[in-house]
Amino acid sequence: MAFGGKYYVVWRGHKPGVYDNWNDCRLQVEGFEKARYKSFPTEEEAQAAFKAGPPKQQYPPYTKKMKVAQPWEQLAGTGPIPSSLSVDAACSGNPGDMEYRGVVTGTKQEIFRVGPMPQGTNNIGEFLAIVQGLALLKQQHSAYPIYSDSLIAIKWVRSKKSKTGLTRTAENEKIFDLIERAERWLQNNSYTTRILKWNTNDWGEIPADFGRK
Secondary structure (H helix, E strand, O other): OOOOOOEEEEEEOOOOEEEOOHHHHHHHHOOOOOOEEEEEOOHHHHHHHHHHOOOOOOOOOOOHHHOOOOOOOOOOOOOOOOOOEEEEEEEEEOOEEEEEEEEEOOOOOEEEEEEEEEEEOHHHHHHHHHHHHHHHHHHOOOOOOEEEOOHHHHHHHHHOOOOOOOOOOOOOHHHHHHHHHHHHHHHHOOOOOOEEEOOHHHHOOOOOOOOOO
């Protein structure tokens, strides 16, 4: 399922053309003097614009200040971005039956849901949800950022390591298998997806919330 990622037209760059993700576009315009490029919401519009040539309006050349923002940032003084992925977890007990999911922020359309699985924790579920979101968005070449309301899970993702104190047992073996897979993905993959802290105080519960509070 595509997540509404933009399409990028490069009229002047190392290799002009239409690109379905920012990373590929950036490679064509970074370091190219007077590069000309623009994003479009659909591939059809992008292809038509590429054939028509660059518009008369001059767009600023690419600079490193225009690079994708670093992951794990917090956006202050703004509302949530509708075109984004929100993730959350729920756990009945600590440890207890754990599940997690991801939804489109603006519509609450559920994109993935895992669990419940026995003998997990909420922090583990939050961590796994972020990593699954990262992997899915990268696979889809999507420019969506990810929202999480868990600073602990965001820090675990940043360190590429779950720092849970949960004891591994036969009952929660599946959860620990998912943790190991998530850690391997983080260690073996790069990404430009922004991971943003959900502002619960101003925005209310995150859209992926399970509503069990």
